[in-house]
Amino acid sequence: GPKVLQIPSHQIIDMGQMVTLNCDPVSNHLYFYWYKQILGQQMEFLVNFYNGKVMEKSKLFKDQFSVERPDGSYFTLKIQPTALEDSAVYFCASSLGTISNERLFFGHGTKLSVL
Amino acid sequence: GQQVKQSSPSLTVQEGGISILNCDYENDMFDYFAWYKKYPDNSPTLLISVRSNVDKREDGRLTVFLNKSGKHFSLHITASQPEDTAVYLCARNQGGSAKLIFGEGTKLTVSS
Numbered sequence: 001g002p003k004v005l006q007i008p009s010h011q012i013i014d015m016g017q018m019v020t021l022n023c024d025p026v027s028n029h030l031y032f033y034w035y036k037q038i039l040g041q042q043m044e045f046l047v048n049f050y051n052g053k054v055m056e057k058s059k060l061f062k063d064q065f066s067v068e069r070p071d072g073s074y075f076t077l078k079i080q081p082t083a084l085e086d087s088a089v090y091f092c093a094s095s096l097g098t099i100s101n102e103r104l105f106f107g108h109g110t111k112l113s114v115l
Numbered sequence: 116g117q118q119v120k121q122s123s124p125s126l127t128v129q130e131g132g133i134s135i136l137n138c139d140y141e142n143d144m145f146d147y148f149a150w151y152k153k154y155p156d157n158s159p160t161l162l163i164s165v166r167s168n169v170d171k172r173e174d175g176r177l178t179v180f181l182n183k184s185g186k187h188f189s190l191h192i193t194a195s196q197p198e199d200t201a202v203y204l205c206a207r208n209q210g211g212s213a214k215l216i217f218g219e220g221t222k223l224t225v226s227s
Contacts, residue, residue, distance in 0.1 A: 035215075041219070042217045042219045056214060098213070100208055105158075107158055
């Protein structure tokens with residue numbers, strides 16, 4: 001079936017550095033999402049991106065976070081600068097339409113460790 | 116604040132039995148309810164979903180029950196099999212929002 005690919009699967013960086021998490025969504029999908037899961041906690045919505053714009057974001061989507069999908073390539077989440085509390089697994093997802101009409105397809109996640 | 120809750124972090128069921136996974140929510144405005152299945156180090160995958168205008172939906176061995184007055188929905192898995200062993204996440208969405216709100220997950224173990 002359709003797959004969302006996330007690269008890399010694990011990234012380790014020092015606090016204060018910049019990190020970019022990459023997501024290759026399902027090819028014909030139009031809506032893109034990032035979710036964050038801290039160890040032992042539930043997955044939490046960060047941001048939704050559609051038509052080149054952030055449509056909705058949560059309070060977890062701090063000013064240090066940004067997303068883009070230049071020229072239909074990877075959908076990226078950039079954190080600059082990183083903080084210790086950014087350590088988590090970040091899941092990318094995509095959908096053809098809005099959530100209540102179309103299913104979300106998730107990637108396997110990128111585990112980010114900020115030291 | 117937490118808007119949804121899966122009260123059981125884990126559940127063990129004998130092979131062939133019925134697995135019942137529960138989810139409670141607070142916000143009356145949710146109108147889309149879903150269950151996702153997740154294996155370790157793998158992606159959450161949609162199992163089954165319902166809109167708030169139905170009370171029940173069946174798909175093979177899976178049945179979702181929605182109790183709107185009790186703000187509760189559940190997933191029943193009949194004839195449970197060892198390959199059903201996974202973490203099950205309930206999720207909800209309010210129409211017009213792009214946000215899926217997930218529960219903490221229930222780890223189901225089906226023993227043979």
